[in-house]
Amino acid sequence: MFVLKYDMAHDSPTFSPLYRQIRSLILRGLESGEWRPGEAIPSESELALRFNVSQGTVRKAIDEMAAENLLVRRQGKGTYVATHADPRSLFRFLRLVPEQGALSAPVSVPLECWRAKAGQEVARVLGIEAGAPVIVLRRVLKFSGKPVVVDEIYLPGDVFQGLTLELLKEHQGSLYSFFETRFGVRMIRAEERLRAVAADRASADLLGVREGSPLLSVERVAYTYGDRAVEWRRGLYCTAEHYYHNELI
Amino acid sequence: MFVLKYDMAHDSPTFSPLYRQIRSLILRGLESGEWRPGEAIPSESELALRFNVSQGTVRKAIDEMAAENLLVRRQGKGTYVATHADPRSLFRFLRLVPEQGALSAPVSVPLECWRAKAGQEVARVLGIEAGAPVIVLRRVLKFSGKPVVVDEIYLPGDVFQGLTLELLKEHQGSLYSFFETRFGVRMIRAEERLRAVAADRASADLLGVREGSPLLSVERVAYTYGDRAVEWRRGLYCTAEHYYHNELI
DNA sequence: GAGTGGTCTAGACCACTGC
DNA sequence: CAGTGGTCTAGACCACTCG
Secondary structure, eight states, rough: OOOOOOHHTTTTTTOOOHHHHHHHHHHHHHHHSOOOOOOOOEHHHHHHHHHHOOHHHHHHHHHHHHHHEEEETTOOOOOOOTTTTTTTGGHOOEEEESSSSSOOOOEEEEEEEEEEEEEEHHHHHOOOTOOEEEEEEEEEEEEEEEEEEEEEEETTTTTTOOOOHHHHHHSOOOHHHHHHHHHHHOOEEEEEEEEEOOOOOHHHHHHHOOOOOOOEEEEEEEEGGGEEEEEEEEEEOOOOEEEEEEOOO | OOOOHHHHTSSSTTTHHHHHHHHHHHHHHHHHHHTTTTTTOOOOHHHHHHHSOOOOHHHHHHHHHHHHSSSSTTTTEEEEOOOOGGGGHHHHHEEEEESSSSOOOEEOOOEEEEEEEEEHHHHHHOOOOOOOOOEEEEEEEEEETTEEEEEEEEEETTTTTOOOHHHHHHHOOHHHHHHHHOOOEEEEEEEEEEEEEEHHHHHHHHHHHHHHHHHHHEEEEEEEEEGGEEEEEEEEEEEEEEEEEEOOO
């Protein structure tokens, strides 16, 4: 392991403090699959030994990664790789909350899944060549049996090879936990753009509202390790009995 | 200063680690106005001396408060009380971004300001008695001269005594920086509920869109120190040329 | 150069988990 | 009980800002 000690590194052009270098090393372990979602990473003291730094430095690296939801600390047990299989992480990306009643997990109903070639815009967003293979997926999200969201999802074909409607229907749980276990793709961050739009005919029918009704349009680009965009989606949310919840801090 | 050392406190029912106690003490200084927005708080070493703890413990307390945007660290200079007068903090609460072109600060145009008595709902949200005095404020937010947002804002009357339309018109800058300097009320956190709605006649006219056009409804409750709600507002955002930007982490 | 925050270390002890 | 993360300390040195 080649780690630059602090006082040796400050004249380097790519200088970063020790704990950031440790962070990168741990990140590499996550990316490479050395430690997989849900598993424990080595203890702080073991990592300190392995990387030849003090435990406090490892601790600071892990602190940062825990704040980014990459790792989860459990006192007395260890530090674990975060996973979308954890139900607590579901509403981290789905900010829709029922106006009344308790928060319940929605059910995903896949409608269609087909292959296509990336258009200009999708290619730009996903960082692939125009014309490269993409997988397009349409689905409905039901809360308490009622359809509330229609999603159209674009995925890079090379990353999600073998994705079919049948596979999707088999899987229980969130799409991201499915991506994680089936394709080894872990979403760690996303950016959303929200707008109010009028319902088109097809979406209106699916959601059981009148054509032209106001819907919340949510465009999302989701990123995996290394800030690589691996999903573009557009959701239309019916906000008659739900709202999009956001905390400003 | 009465600080419980870690090993003396673990059997207390209200036990919290030292750095959280320090955090509370600093917070008290912010609330009381001992250190005001934009000003520097004492250095870490001075606080460590004052509170009779190590600098590392003070540091951890400040770390947390900086992560919450209560304090701002500036290496080599000191630690400052965060302020809404800082233009960087403007888009922390206003998540609206133009579809094209650069991010520019909007202009607030106050329309009306009147006294009223709190209805059931406003009273509940603001944590005051129904019938207690509230101030209602309507305004438009213009981006590059175009009206994009209509806001209706409810404020507890006792906290914002003396607020008038004239005062509002005098003030340059964001509403929250105005609240900060004029009333000593600092917003530190907010919760928003977003929905898509159809434009009513009045709002449509103000925004220059057709009645019934889809608008983004943004309800916000803003909190000051001690999780005290001191503002309820509802904004209608025209998202034809702007979008609401949200980062999911 | 003095003062501030930022990094790193070594060591002690506490709190929690599970065997 | 051993092993893990969580807290706290004391001290050293680096990086930045400003007079």
